[in-house]
Amino acid sequence: MTTTIATSAAGKKTSRFRIDLRSWLFWLIMAVWALPVAWLVSMSLRDNADILSSFEVIPSKISLNSYAQFFEDPSWIGSYMNSITYTLLNTVLSLLVALPAAYAFSRYTFSGDKHLFFWLLTNRMAPAAVFLLPFFQLYQAANLFDTPLGVALAHMLFNVPLAVWILEGFMSGVPKQLDEIAEVDGYRFGRFFLTIFIPMIRSGIGVTAFFLFMFSWVELLIARTITATQAKPIAAQMTRTISASGLDWSLLSAAGVMTIIPGVIVIWFVRNYIAKGFALGRV
Amino acid sequence: MSTLELKNIALHDGAEDVMYDISATMSSGINLLVGPTLSGKTTLMRLIAGLVKPSSGSIALDGADISNVAVKDRSVAFVYQQFINYPSLTVFENIASPLKVDKVKHSKEEIAARVEEMAKLLGLSPFLKRKPSELSGGQQQRVAIARALARKSDIVLLDEPLANLDYKLREQLRAELQSIFSEENAIVIYSTAEPSEALDFATNSFVMSEGRIIQAGKALDIYKQPVNVAAAKAMADPPINLLPSSYSNQRAIFANKEFQLERPEIIGKEISNFTLGIQPGKITLQPTGSNSIEFSAEVQLAEVTGSSTFVHVKFETGQEIVIEVEGTETFELDQRLKGYFNPDDLYGFDVNTGKSIFFPKGSVN
Numbered sequence: 154m155t156t157t158i159a160t161s162a163a164g165k166k167t168s169r170f171r172i173d174l175r176s177w178l179f180w181l182i183m184a185v186w187a188l189p190v191a192w193l194v195s196m197s198l199r200d201n202a203d204i205l206s207s208f209e210v211i212p213s214k215i216s217l218n219s220y221a222q223f224f225e226d227p228s229w230i231g232s233y234m235n236s237i238t239y240t241l242l243n244t245v246l247s248l249l250v251a252l253p254a255a256y257a258f259s260r261y262t263f264s265g266d267k268h269l270f271f272w273l274l275t276n277r278m279a280p281a282a283v284f285l286l287p288f289f290q291l292y293q294a295a296n297l298f299d300t301p302l303g304v305a306l307a308h309m310l311f312n313v314p315l316a317v318w319i320l321e322g323f324m325s326g327v328p329k330q331l332d333e334i335a336e337v338d339g340y341r342f343g344r345f346f347l348t349i350f351i352p353m354i355r356s357g358i359g360v361t362a363f364f365l366f367m368f369s370w371v372e373l374l375i376a377r378t379i380t381a382t383q384a385k386p387i388a389a390q391m392t393r394t395i396s397a398s399g400l401d402w403s404l405l406s407a408a409g410v411m412t413i414i415p416g417v418i419v420i421w422f423v424r425n426y427i428a429k430g431f432a433l434g435r436v
Numbered sequence: 437m438s439t440l441e442l443k444n445i446a447l448h449d450g451a452e453d454v455m456y457d458i459s460a461t462m463s464s465g466i467n468l469l470v471g472p473t474l475s476g477k478t479t480l481m482r483l484i485a486g487l488v489k490p491s492s493g494s495i496a497l498d499g500a501d502i503s504n505v506a507v508k509d510r511s512v513a514f515v516y517q518q519f520i521n522y523p524s525l526t527v528f529e530n531i532a533s534p535l536k537v538d539k540v541k542h543s544k545e546e547i548a549a550r551v552e553e554m555a556k557l558l559g560l561s562p563f564l565k566r567k568p569s570e571l572s573g574g575q576q577q578r579v580a581i582a583r584a585l586a587r588k589s590d591i592v593l594l595d596e597p598l599a600n601l602d603y604k605l606r607e608q609l610r611a612e613l614q615s616i617f618s619e620e621n622a623i624v625i626y627s628t629a630e631p632s633e634a635l636d637f638a639t640n641s642f643v644m645s646e647g648r649i650i651q652a653g654k655a656l657d658i659y660k661q662p663v664n665v666a667a668a669k670a671m672a673d674p675p676i677n678l679l680p681s682s683y684s685n686q687r688a689i690f691a692n693k694e695f696q697l698e699r700p701e702i703i704g705k706e707i708s709n710f711t712l713g714i715q716p717g718k719i720t721l722q723p724t725g726s727n728s729i730e731f732s733a734e735v736q737l738a739e740v741t742g743s744s745t746f747v748h749v750k751f752e753t754g755q756e757i758v759i760e761v762e763g764t765e766t767f768e769l770d771q772r773l774k775g776y777f778n779p780d781d782l783y784g785f786d787v788n789t790g791k792s793i794f795f796p797k798g799s800v801n
Contacts, residue, residue: 330520333487336507337514338534338583352524 197406204402219407232390242305243369251316259324273314281374299381308369316361323357359426366419438498439463440623445493455647469627470634471644477627481593485512513584517596519576521568528564534587554582574605594626631673643667665790674716677757682709693731701794713783716760720776728776738767
């Protein structure tokens, strides 16, 4: 009896020690990862003079001046809204195009379907720079230059294939008999697709939307090239902050923090789908 | 009383033939499609539902050709072997969905009343607010059946609906289905790979094999007088024993045993060999009468099911047969065993074509 207790106690001890080690490692890694972000937040809350004069991670004097400046200056808040506009536009348009396409790939066989499916992905293989010149010329001609819609359309070039690829995996997870049962039951296709099918793959759509948003949000090269002033993205604005007085550290940091926020919000919304989604789909 | 007529239906997939010249008339009540897997039961049902277009031939309901009617406009309901329901809808919404999308508009009260009626009929009343995934397999299939019945379709297709359920549930649901469908006016087409299920329904049956309907009639009649080996196999559970035999001067050789075989069907015909068939249950371990033929063989394997034991025995010639013994008995491996059969219980099939030559005596009406 006593021996059993002794061994179990010893076992507990070692396992607790292990968990401790693991969680320490976890926090260490988290700290390393979080450091640049923490630094960014810290800088955004300090004045330029303060940033340049003293070295500190936790600010001793908090100032929200740079955030005020960010929201007041139309070139900052304007480009921020531009980015949000074309990213959302791109997410919605890509999904609208990719949903029927993915359905076709998942449900029908037609000659060359597998090659076409793979060809879609190859669109992602070319560097974005390849498309810069044609886009620039084309958009000038089509009056899409310097518009959020133009950027959204350009980003669809690589986002639609990705969306089709992800969604097809999810759709193929739904048995085809379900489509047939609905047809036999008398469902019109549109109604079936919207009221039965879409709800079934909503986690897939969540995951897809996350990727679409993310890729469009961080893309800079195309977005910068096909815009001038009206639809300038926030990231482009951030690269143009060197003035005669040098870099505006604080404002730039504030813009950086603001740029991280939409991503955080999107992740917050799809966080439940992501884990489930990755398990189901075949990303 | 309505009738569904299949006229010379054939289906090709590329160069491959899937269905050959299927003609059949099915009427209100349960019609069985019996046959092993891949015999074409599901494909035939999909043809009737309109999910697949026949390469040639036509389908007529009460005389009206429905071959070109779109799937959603056909008065058809389908229940798959896998429990297919709308996962995002509740049980109530699932059963109500065919009514909601029906061309004939139904009021909310009407739909609710019909759903509750169906739920009551299939014992689903306590689960109406649940999602299908929160139900057991048997309950999920009940939902699918309730949904199929809700709209009062002219044709109800049930593709091995009980195959994925455990034995007890299957027995229970089968009995329920029989009583439910006896009240309906619909043409119910029910497919099964299990002969015992077909015999249990004891109704109009169509035996399918390799994309053809090879025999139609009452299940028991087909069991007694199969047109060929395939039909005999499809209707026999446990599988029928088949042994190639030679024959001359009214004497047949079954495995290592020579015996007198007098059948009017073969007297005077030039037959030197045929395939003899006998149901495992017709072979006994004790002589049953004066004309019992005794044979001996070695025990290879004994399978004990709940109520009977299947003994696999092997002759010196290497041929094997199965004997069904009532109750549970134990057998030693390689033990020699004496068995008895009555020549009157034998089926005879043509060696080459598989066509029936004679049936057990007493089965001829």
